[in-house]
Amino acid sequence: MKNVQRLSTLARPLAAAMAMAGLAALGLAGCDTATANTAAAAPAAPPITAATVIVRQVTETQEFSGRLEAVERVDIRARVGGFITSVNFKPGSVVKKGDVLFEIDSRPFQAEASRAEAAANSAAARAGLAKLELDRSERLLADKAIAQREYDEKASSVKELDANVRAAQASLQAARLNLAYTRVTSPIGGRVSKAEVTTGNLVDGAVILTSVVSNNPIYATFDGDEATYLRVGRDAQRGAPVTVKVGLANESGFPHEGKLEFVDNRLDTSTGSVRMRATFDNADNTLVPGLFARVQLGGTEGGKATAVLISERAVGTDQNRKFVYVIGDGNKAEYRPVVLGPVIDGLRVVRDGVKAGEKIVVNGLQRVQPGAPVNAQLVAMDSGQPKGDMKVAAASGREKE
Known part of the structure; x- marks a missing residue:
């Protein structure tokens, strides 16, 4: 009987030690499971395409709404x-x-x-x-x-x-x-x-x-803004040729080309605009007085300037601001507000916000969060076609296969 009691007394500490060991093992297992779950829950970097901001010599254009007018109009009376x-x-x-x-x-x-x-x-x-x-x-x-x-x-x-x-x-x-x-x-x-x-x-x-209206040549009259007047007004008044193109409501682009013929002698302070008029050849009678016209005003011949250009697909809208995502260190997306200019040859001029050589997101904006990493594939800015399997490098900014 005494031996039985002695064994029972020795078994109690052993059972307690085994219980503690079991609890410790369960705790370690729980930690491993939590760590695994956390790793599984971490989102992967979203796949997007990016392109390098380019710089080109361009002739800047601006677009306005205008009306076609006859050069001559006569009311016939007896x-x-x-x-x-x-x-x-x-x-x-x-x-x-x-x-x-x-x-x-x-x-x-x-x-x-x-x-x-x-x-x-x-x-x-x-x-x-x-x-x-x-x-x-x-x-x-x-x-x-x-x-x-x-x-x-x-x-x-x-x-x-x-x-x-x-x-x-x-x-x-x-x-x-x-x-x-x-x-x-x-x-x-x-x-x-x-x-x-x-x-x-x-x-x-x-x-x-x-009444009789002349049909060849024909005028396109439009109101330019102050920046336009400062850009081409003086050249036009000196007789320097300024290219103007128009497109009708049922036409794509600006298929009709003419010359800026008249710039008013003052800026209308109530509207901040200046009256301008261009002359177009109309031998085929396509242009009819009174029609609405989309007017694209270019610059003087040889008047090229350096411009930073990006794809329209890269531009997002945040309330009343335009922005792009620049890929920075660690392949992380950086929110960058931009000031935009006109569209030239399918690319948008950027006046402020990005620099030449920076890489920006052009497709997949909806999958990007500011400061979050991205999985970027590099494409050409003006073509949108991938350049093989090239990726945007991390902090060094180098490209790798």
């Missing part, structure tokens, strides 16, 4: 009153300078021209007779057969009749002009509108019969 006898054009057709558009009843004007012609002939006959009598009076005066007073009267009568002849000829000329004005012609070449007055109506100079 110069004499009368009844319309014929309309000689098809609405919307192209007419040449001098084409007869309307005819007015010419009979009253023909009669007036005939009367004026007869009056002019009568005045000329009287003047001719007076000159013959004056020549006769000169011979008689030399022979002292008439008095000086009688000779002076005949000389004065000749001058008066000559004046009457000139007045009669002026009346005849006016009558012939009015007769010609019964044929209403187009003063310019271009496209005619519809006839506002039809045959049989009585018209006068207050009535607009139709």
Whole structure:
């Protein structure tokens, strides 16, 4: 019995030691499990594509909204009153300078021209007779057969009749002009509108019969901002050629090229803009006055500048700010606000925020977090095609396979 009690007493510390060892083992196992779970929960660096910021010599352009305008526009009116006898054009057709558009009843004007012609002939006959009598009076005066007073009267009568002849000829000329004005012609070449007055109506100079607008060349008018004026205004006023391109609403790009023709002499302080106008060739009549036009204003010939360029895909929007992600040390994404310029050849000009040689994220912006590592594949900035398996290096900034 004593031996049994002694064994029981020795077993208790041993059991306690084994229990403690078991708890320690369980604790170590729990730590290993937590560590494994933590490692499994750590997110992998998201795969993205990046490109190197490039620098090029470019001719900077700016885009504006504008309207096409005719170089010449004429409201056609009658110069004499009368009844319309014929309309000689098809609405919307192209007419040449001098084409007869309307005819007015010419009979009253023909009669007036005939009367004026007869009056002019009568005045000329009287003047001719007076000159013959004056020549006769000169011979008689030399022979002292008439008095000086009688000779002076005949000389004065000749001058008066000559004046009457000139007045009669002026009346005849006016009558012939009015007769010609019964044929209403187009003063310019271009496209005619519809006839506002039809045959049989009585018209006068207050009535607009139709209108004609020229179609070649044509203007594109737009409002440039202050920066544009400072960039090209002085060159344009000196006559230096400034390229302007336009595109219509149903066209892509800017297929029509012209020259800046006019820059206003002041900036409108209420709008901060300046009126500008470019001239375009329109031999195919594609451009029509009144149409909306997208205007791209370039610079003077040879006026190239160095610009930092990035892809449009690399630009994100944060409320009212634009930003890019620059890949910095340790392949970590750095949030960088940028100031953007115009688009040139598919790339966006960056005025401030990034430098040449820096690498920025161009695809996968939605998977990037500021300060988080990324798994970047390098592509060309202007093509978007991967350059093999090249990766963005870490802190050294070198490229590796």
